[in-house]
Amino acid sequence: MAIITLTTDFGEKDYFVGAVKGAIYSELKEVRIVDISHSVSPFHISEAAYIIKNAYNSFPKGSIHIIGIDSEFTPENKHLAVLLDDHYFICANNGILSLLASEIKPEKVVEINIHDAIETNFPVLDVFVKVACHLARGGTLEVIGKNISEIKYLKQFEPAINSEKNQIVGHVLYIDNYGNVVTNISRKLFDHVGKGRNYLISARMVTFPKIYEAYSDWINFEVEKENRGEEDGKKLALFNSAGYIELAIYKSNPSTVGSASTLFGLEHRDTVTIKFEEK
Structure with missing residues (x-):
């Protein structure tokens, strides 16, 4: 059929x-x-x-x-x-x-x-x-x-790489139902340009020194839950299931803890930059 x-x-x-x-x-x-x-x-x-x-x-x-x-x-x-x-x-x-x-x-x-x-x-x-x-x-x-x-x-789907190969300038491609911000920077491009170097992601006034593999990866589960403090609403960057860098709020809810889009002030086509350190 x-x-x-x-x-x-x-x-x-x-x-x-x-x-x-x-x-x-x-x-x-x-x-x-x-x-x-x-x-x-x-x-x-x-x-x-x-x-x-x-x-x-x-x-x-x-x-x-x-x-x-x-x-x-x-x-x-x-x-x-x-x-x-x-x-x-x-x-x-x-x-x-x-x-x-x-x-x-x-x-x-x-x-x-x-x-x-x-x-x-x-x-x-x-x-x-x-x-x-x-x-x-x-x-x-x-x-x-x-x-x-x-x-x-x-x-607009293509990020820009500078001539020194130490910076990727992308933008917001998509905002999901949770308000998380998907960039047009793929894992493949990030790995190709970054080559294992340290980096800093910046978008407006927020920065991210690390990219996680999953939303919960930033939580230290070796610490008892009651001793970890508030978890909902923490900001993080991760490679999402589609293979793109996403800027997110853990367990975001636009009506309670807020969303990445609203809290970071990011909208469609806003700039997201990754700067790589020299080895």
């Missing part, structure tokens, strides 16, 4: 998600629809890119992923169907696949060209669903689009 996933900024209030699912079921009776997220901030391309990059590979090969973010069809925002890592992605050519395609080269990319046969101002419902169902039936990309060699890439 084909799997079609949905990642959108539609939210839960309006009819959009239900209409898209209904259209899929009207085309295909035997299909499994999975919601990845409908809570992406409106038109937030980097947020959606981070979510889809870290969710898609949990699905079986051959899964079809509809991404409904900033998908209005215009001369500057064409629609794509992409085969990458044996998964299909249907989205606008707005840079949303930059984070994924920078690590894994797409196997095939087509610019969708069935718009003349469809009158729509809701492309996710009328165009993306048609393409997804075509692929789910075993159809080929060439039938619904023309081959192109490149997709749009966004430079």
Whole structure:
């Protein structure tokens, strides 16, 4: 049975998600629809890119992923169907696949060209669903689009390294549901540039001299709990499960202890710097 996933900024209030699912079921009776997220901030391309990059590979090969973010069809925002890592992605050519395609080269990319046969101002419902169902039936990309060699890439996903190779300047890529701050600096890049050197991470007025492997790693469990003092609300940096440096508050809750985003004063695209010491 084909799997079609949905990642959108539609939210839960309006009819959009239900209409898209209904259209899929009207085309295909035997299909499994999975919601990845409908809570992406409106038109937030980097947020959606981070979510889809870290969710898609949990699905079986051959899964079809509809991404409904900033998908209005215009001369500057064409629609794509992409085969990458044996998964299909249907989205606008707005840079949303930059984070994924920078690590894994797409196997095939087509610019969708069935718009003349469809009158729509809701492309996710009328165009993306048609393409997804075509692929789910075993159809080929060439039938619904023309081959192109490149997709749009966004430079904002790439941290900068200075010429002395002792500094990485990144930025806030994503803020999760707990208010923890995910940077665009990967473990792979950190290890490549750092080469085992001491370092200091800084973001606005906060600094971090150490990166942990898990949220609880900073706790000394050899000390009895009643003697360790307050643990919730402590700041830390760690490599998160997606392989990026995250600035976090232990057991953060925006309504009680606060979150990394609010307490550190960090928002999307704010600068995060790592300076390495000379050996």
